Amino acid sequence: MExxxxxxxxxxxGKEVTEDAVTAVLAAAGIEVEDSRVKALVAALDGVDIEExxxxxxxxxxxxxxxxxxxxxxxxxxxxxxxxxxxxxxxxGMAGLGALFG
Numbered sequence: 164m165e166x167x168x169x170x171x172x173x174x175x176x177g178k179e180v181t182e183d184a185v186t187a188v189l190a191a192a193g194i195e196v197e198d199s200r201v202k203a204l205v206a207a208l209d210g211v212d213i214e215e216x217x218x219x220x221x222x223x224x225x226x227x228x229x230x231x232x233x234x235x236x237x238x239x240x241x242x243x244x245x246x247x248x249x250x251x252x253x254x255x256g257m258a259g260l261g262a263l264f265g
Contacts, residue, residue, distance in 0.1 A: 174213045
C-alpha cells in the first residue's frame, strides 16, 4: 500500500511517477524498498489517468454505502409480505382441516 501512497504523493506534488522518484519517497519514509514492486507499480501506472482513477475510487464507496441503505428500506416490506403469506397459509390450512371433519 505504501508504494501506491508514494505514487499518489508524487502525483499530488505535480511530480512524474518514476522508479527513482517512488524509491526516493519510500526511502525517505524509512521503508525498505523492493525494486521489483517499484517497477511493477510504475509499469501498471503507465498510461493511467491518476486523477480519474482517484475520482472513480472516491465515488465507489458512496455508491456501495447507498446499496445497504436501500436494501434495509426494502427489507421491512418484504418481511410484511412474507408474514401475510404465512398467515394466509395458516388460515387456509386450518379451514382445510375443518372441512375434512365436517
